[in-house]
Amino acid sequence: MMLTSSQTAGARWRDPAMWMAAPAVIFMLAVFVYPFIHGLILSFQPLEGGGMLSNYIKFFNTDNLWMTIGVTLKLALPATLINILIAVPVAYRLRHKTPYQKIATTILVIPITLGTVLIAEGMLTYFGPKGWFAQILQTLHIYEGAIRLTHNYAGVLISLVISGFPFAFLLILSYITGIDPVLPRAAATLGANPFNQFRYVILPLILPGLAMAFCLSFVQAFSVFPSAVLLGSPAGATRVISIAAYEAAFENYDYSMASAVAMIMGAVQLGVVVIVLGARNLFYRGPVTGGKG
Amino acid sequence: MMTSQSISRQPAPKRRTHWASRAWSGLVVGLMTFFLINVGLMIASVATNSVAKRWLGTWLPNGWTLEWYSAAWQEFQLGDVLLVTVQVVLSVVVLSILIGVPAAYTLARRNFRGKKLLTGLFLLPLMIPPITYGIPLATLMYELHLAGTLPGVIIANLLPALPFVILVMTPFIEQIDPNLESAARVFGARTFTMFRHVLVPLLAPGILAASLLVLVRTIAMFELTFLTAGADTQTLVVALYYSVFAAGVRASQSIDAMAMVYMIVTLIWLLIAMRFVSPTQLVSRVKEHPQT
Numbered sequence: 001m002m003l004t005s006s007q008t009a010g011a012r013w014r015d016p017a018m019w020m021a022a023p024a025v026i027f028m029l030a031v032f033v034y035p036f037i038h039g040l041i042l043s044f045q046p047l048e049g050g051g052m053l054s055n056y057i058k059f060f061n062t063d064n065l066w067m068t069i070g071v072t073l074k075l076a077l078p079a080t081l082i083n084i085l086i087a088v089p090v091a092y093r094l095r096h097k098t099p100y101q102k103i104a105t106t107i108l109v110i111p112i113t114l115g116t117v118l119i120a121e122g123m124l125t126y127f128g129p130k131g132w133f134a135q136i137l138q139t140l141h142i143y144e145g146a147i148r149l150t151h152n153y154a155g156v157l158i159s160l161v162i163s164g165f166p167f168a169f170l171l172i173l174s175y176i177t178g179i180d181p182v183l184p185r186a187a188a189t190l191g192a193n194p195f196n197q198f199r200y201v202i203l204p205l206i207l208p209g210l211a212m213a214f215c216l217s218f219v220q221a222f223s224v225f226p227s228a229v230l231l232g233s234p235a236g237a238t239r240v241i242s243i244a245a246y247e248a249a250f251e252n253y254d255y256s257m258a259s260a261v262a263m264i265m266g267a268v269q270l271g272v273v274v275i276v277l278g279a280r281n282l283f284y285r286g287p288v289t290g291g292k293g
Numbered sequence: 294m295m296t297s298q299s300i301s302r303q304p305a306p307k308r309r310t311h312w313a314s315r316a317w318s319g320l321v322v323g324l325m326t327f328f329l330i331n332v333g334l335m336i337a338s339v340a341t342n343s344v345a346k347r348w349l350g351t352w353l354p355n356g357w358t359l360e361w362y363s364a365a366w367q368e369f370q371l372g373d374v375l376l377v378t379v380q381v382v383l384s385v386v387v388l389s390i391l392i393g394v395p396a397a398y399t400l401a402r403r404n405f406r407g408k409k410l411l412t413g414l415f416l417l418p419l420m421i422p423p424i425t426y427g428i429p430l431a432t433l434m435y436e437l438h439l440a441g442t443l444p445g446v447i448i449a450n451l452l453p454a455l456p457f458v459i460l461v462m463t464p465f466i467e468q469i470d471p472n473l474e475s476a477a478r479v480f481g482a483r484t485f486t487m488f489r490h491v492l493v494p495l496l497a498p499g500i501l502a503a504s505l506l507v508l509v510r511t512i513a514m515f516e517l518t519f520l521t522a523g524a525d526t527q528t529l530v531v532a533l534y535y536s537v538f539a540a541g542v543r544a545s546q547s548i549d550a551m552a553m554v555y556m557i558v559t560l561i562w563l564l565i566a567m568r569f570v571s572p573t574q575l576v577s578r579v580k581e582h583p584q585t
Contacts, residue, residue, distance in 0.1 A: 020395035039429025130350035223422025
């Protein structure tokens with residue numbers, strides 16, 4: 001009763017529960033919204049003068065700046081897709097609450113604790129030209145040539161899979177175990193094999209979750225910074241957009257340009273998220289409106 | 294297994310399903326094993342290198358020593374770095390809980406105009422990469438001379454932690470019966486008293502889980518600390534980055550020793566966190582006890 005009594009606008013301001021969000025809101029406005037607007041305005045005040053848009057014009061006219069968008073997408077999209085596509089069958093396999101599931105999730109959590117820097121260091125040691133990986137391949141005569149998995153595109157992609165997969169897996173496992181087990185069981189009684197149970201019961205139900213998992217994994221992969229520097233070739237094949245932003249800010253001290261790059265980065269990243277979540281709506285409404293089609 | 298029971302009246306499809314699903318799960322398990330073996334060997338090679346005397350292109354190093362750990366401790370002033378890390382992480386955990394849990398309560402229990410906007414505001418920092426909002430934030434902090442100070446690093450790390458706490462705690466609060474709150478009010482408790490004496494004890498497991506997860510996330514948060522920290526306000530992960538970045542200046546063994554310290558510190562906290570919250574409940578906590 002008490003919970004719904006404060007309906008009028010006046011009573012609302014006297015409701016202490018409404019004020020409990022105030023510190024969080026003030027913090028977000030001061031530390032997130034204000035700096036963001038400040039950065040947006042700053043990006044229209046180029047250091048070297050010129051028009052308001054000259055930072056953005058410069059970005060899209062300089063090869064090693066605008067190319068970073070493509071380089072970042074070329075790393076982040078495949079890494080996210082690989083992570084999601086492997087995580088779905090593995091999570092589906094482990095959907096039942098068994099000791100097996102507990103052990104598997106614990107083991108898969110370990111790579112989360114590594115952090116990008118340690119993964120970079122470990123990969124330099126393990127996947128390096130003289131590391132165990134190369135030695136094993138050569139001993140087993142699987143691949144004889146020089147193995148180049150570090151300081152290039154492949155190195156960064158592998159590190160994104162190692163760091164991103166456990167996260168994608170845990171998210172998707174969480175969505176799959178959230179589905180009422182009665183539903184696939186009902187499908188099984190009607191004669192659906194595991195594949196059809198997955199295809200017609202589980203998949204439609206987790207599609208919204210998959211879209212969300214894709215977005216969250218993509219955010220992580222898109223902000224690839226340490227691994228692109230440590231494991232890639234930061235001047236060439238893995239010169240991602242965060243490197244360009246960092247260089248503008250902390251090597252050239254051009255905060256205006258850096259803000260412009262950050263804004264472009266945010267726009268591209270949010271663009272992908274909007275497309276994916278929009279596609280989710282298409283998928284999600286399909287079965288409802290389509291009915292028995 | 295329940296599939297084979299339920300289709301047992303149809304022998305033909307059963308056999309085909311059996312064969313296909315065997316092959317499929319073999320593939321899945323094989324893929325996973327390949328992934329885990331490589332990650333395991335990767336960790337093992339860091340561990341091996343951290344206790345190696347010299348290790349150049351052979352299967353195993355030519356001698357073992359623990360001196361890299363003490364070398365790393367001195368070279369990287371690991372004592373100072375760890376102290377900064379502990380200060381930053383603890384402050385972020387305490388502040389994010391103190392500010393975040395009440396805000397989660399408002400979101401869970403009240404409906405008001407602009408609630409969607411507010412939820413969006415709390416969701417946005419999790420939906421864009423830290424570098425994107427970190428650079429404007431760092432720029433502002435340099436103007437305000439906050440960058441490089443401990444409060445600056447704490448504020449920057451609080452930014453993703455606070456929305457995380459709010460989003461994790463809101464479903465926790467929603468599943469608590471509102472009648473308990475009403476009962477407390479019948480006995481004359483005001484909102485804050487009710488919150489402290491009824492909700493907080495009930496939420497204790499959730500709060501504990503959220504703080505442990507924030508702790509793990511903050512230890513691992515590289516970008517924001519990297520952008521805002523000065524020479525003496527680096528956390529462990531940023532110090533580690535600089536040492537790998539300047540590879541050649543330091544022996545790779547002492548870098549690996551520090552990497553092991555980092556991993557063990559994070560792992561301990563994550564395993565503790567997993568004692569209290571199953572990672573499978575992070576998103577949906579509904580079907581824990583299926584009602585069949």
